[in-house]
Every structure is written in structure tokens, then in C-alpha cells.
Amino acid sequence: TTHYLFIVVVAVNSTLLTINAGDYIFYTDWAWTSFVVFSISQSTMLTVGAIYYMLFTGVPGTATYYATIMTIYTWVAKGAWFALGYPYDFIAVPVWIPSAMLLDLTYWATRRNKHAAIIIGGTLVGLSLPMFNMINLLLVRDPLETAFKYPRPTLPPYMTPIEPQVGKFYNSPVALGSGASAVLTVPIAALGAKLNT
Numbered sequence: 073t074t075h076y077l078f079i080v081v082v083a084v085n086s087t088l089l090t091i092n093a094g095d096y097i098f099y100t101d102w103a104w105t106s107f108v109v110f111s112i113s114q115s116t117m118l119t120v121g122a123i124y125y126m127l128f129t130g131v132p133g134t135a136t137y138y139a140t141i142m143t144i145y146t147w148v149a150k151g152a153w154f155a156l157g158y159p160y161d162f163i164a165v166p167v168w169i170p171s172a173m174l175l176d177l178t179y180w181a182t183r184r185n186k187h188a189a190i191i192i193g194g195t196l197v198g199l200s201l202p203m204f205n206m207i208n209l210l211l212v213r214d215p216l217e218t219a220f221k222y223p224r225p226t227l228p229p230y231m232t233p234i235e236p237q238v239g240k241f242y243n244s245p246v247a248l249g250s251g252a253s254a255v256l257t258v259p260i261a262a263l264g265a266k267l268n269t
Contacts, residue, residue: 087121087138090114090117090118090121090142091142096110097149097166098164100164101162107205107206107209115171115202116198118142118172123175123189123190126179130184132184133176135172135179139169139173142168146165161213162218164208164209165208168201171196171201172197174196174197174200175193175197178196
């Protein structure tokens, strides 16, 4: 029981890590402006989160599963913006899965060598993720027209001329509570399992 609970905790926390590393969604109006920030932050955090998750389970394929979770989250966000009246192309869903597959392939090909997965797999993610997303963004229709017709109510923190709201998420009681409960889940589950035996 403890083993499976810990897998859930790792999945949730590593996904939160990736989402909070800069803008994890390509909004059409700022897609090219945020491309560099996105490429650096997301290739780094995809590698960190996926390696963390993959080395715990020891199963090649876990990184792809992790990237699939991220993709589903983004499609949900795309649907939410669409429901608010924004056009379908307002959000371009980022491409994480092929880069995660390269990471899994490296882990499998090097016979589950964690150092090779980090160095070789991380390099492959860093090289491939910007390329896949560049192609993805080239397919977006009329980003400038979308930017002028459908402005967002707020800008990402790194684009505001005033001081950025970096610590806003971490000062939230909800975020602190969910993080604390996720961390405490494992020792509580371990204690419960021990008392049962």
C-alpha cells in the first residue's frame, strides 16, 4: 500500500513542479515571446520530474506516462479557455510526449542506468522539446490576429513591467495545505501498514 501511495505522491508533486516552471501552456498571443522561457523551463522540469518518477518505479515507459498526464492537464485547460469564449487556437497544447519517449528509450537502452538516463536522456529532451514545439507553433493560425482580438485579462509574471508575482502560488494556504498533506501521506501510510502487521 505504501509503495502505491508513494507513486501517487511522486506523480502529483512532479506534475505540479512542471506546471509551475514558467508558463506550461502556449497562449497564442504570447507564444513566440514565451518560447525561450518555455523551452528552458519545461525541458528541465520534464527531465527532473520524469527521472524522479522513473527511477522510483524503475520501469521504462514511466516518463511517457508522466508526459501524458501533463498533456491531459493542458487539454483540460484548453477546454476551459474555449468554454470562456476564446477561439480553439487560443492555446497550443505543448508537445511533451515524444521527448519523454526518448528519455524512456535511453533508460531502457542503457539497461536502466540512472546516470545515462539523466545525462543522455536529459540532453535528448533539451534538444528535441524546442524542436517539436516550434513545429507545433508553426501550425497555429493567425497568432497576431488572435492576440489583438482576444487579449488575456492577465499577463504571465515574467512579462509584467511591474515586479513579478513569483511567490504568489507558494503563499497560498491551499497550495501549502496540499503540499503538506502530500508529503505526510507516505509516513502516515507507512505507520498504518506497520500497525496492521
